[in-house]
Amino acid sequence: MSSPSSSQVDLSHHLSAEAKLRRPNPMKEIWRLARRKPNMVSLANGDPHSSLYPIKSMQFEVASVDEKDPVASWRTAGPSARSQRLISTRDGPCALPVKTAMQYTTGAGLPETQCALTELTKFYHNPLDHTVTLTLGNADAVIKCFRLLGNPGDHFLADEFTFSALANAALPQGIKWVPVRIDDGGLIPEELERILSTWDEARGPKPHVLYTVPCGQNPTGSTLTVERRKRIYALAQRHDLIIIEDDPYYFLQYSAPASAAPARTLAPSFLSLDVDGRVLRVDSFSKIIAPGMRLGWVTSSAFFHAHLVSYTDSSTQHPHAFGQVFVTELLGPAGWTLPGFDAWVCGLRGEYQRRRDYFLALFARTVAPTGLAEARAPAAGMFVWVRIHVERHVRFRRERAIGRGRRTNCKQLMEELFEHCLDGGLVVMPGSVFVLSTDPEYDSPEGSIEDRMNYFRLTFAGTEEAMEQGLTIFGDALQEFFAEPASRLIKSEDVFDS
């Protein structure tokens, strides 16, 4: 397996015991030898012969990107919207012929697709000395990164509210989460520094991995400022952290005008700042093409790439050829090409920004006047983190119980409000869903996160109709819940005497 490249820092000590124990898939090694030079005769691997694939060609009809705003044209023109065909035939000519695409390949993905995504990554991030590995989307990629880096008992850092589907996936591996406070500007570097510089080794090994969502963070919608990104990277260098940069909302950044070229206006990623090879950047097509694509890519040092490939070679193998053909043809000379892709994501930004603004204007009209909830405009992503003024509820209690560091009944009231919304016909995502599972003994100086769960995550990704109906129900549910007479619903467990 490759050593770290000479220009990068040796970070091999971050590998998990599992990753170190992993042996390359021996059959893949022989398979690679068959590709050492052209016209090798192979009687080695049991690869089905391409003449027996019952597929003559693959065709995809996609939106045309010739219009000034291709997303607006595609969305509004209905069945007459202009489209373009991507065709992969068995032997070509095309960017990725069926014959090649449908065969086994390595865990890195098909070279043609890897090359297309390397060019795309170069266009947006221009990283130094990094290699692309294809994945089945960010969930697959992040979990593979956890397996690559985490030993039982290791501490990993993450945004205090985070995408719990992935954070929870690390728990059976024995990884312990250490939450870092965030605000509208994303993860707070001073908090990260405080945790790292005051780490008590009696608690266990010092954290060596930071998992973070830098743009349109899920669930809070916050986006890291450029200045914070630089400070966090410097802290990662000082404290020897690996950064897993999970960035599915990168292309949905709204701070810049929608008409500007994204390559020049999107915030610099951690990958673009990485000189040591300590960033594993995780990208996905889920939010910019469709979630069912199940395709994404990790960009990392060649060293971590080799370990990701080794893991993939012996587990999921490479991603499906259908998605790889689609992406390769889409980005290829007969498809959108990179400028066309750029025009598409630029249009998507404009469209989601329009939906965000619609949501916020509605919120200002229907919910904010209640004085019971507030929403701030996210600079990226699909989510608004709505703060509920739970302290204004007649049954709100403070400082009456000390159990597990909890000082208020915020959690309980939020659960009731959630049920109240459901009764009204509205599903919202409770903030509690995103709380990292941590050791309460080490709660932050501000106290238990259970006292700060007074948030719902709402999305503006849907239709105007859904937003109108949803926010009307939400405003009504809030008013009813907060208007409850003091005496009516008080139950014995609501009384907070300790």
Ligand SMILES: Cc1ncc(COP(=O)(O)O)c(C=O)c1O
């Ligand atoms: C922060 C974050 N990471 C990962 C994912 C999963 O992405 P994918 O569909 O590429 O697996 C999501 C999806 O919502 C997400 O918000």
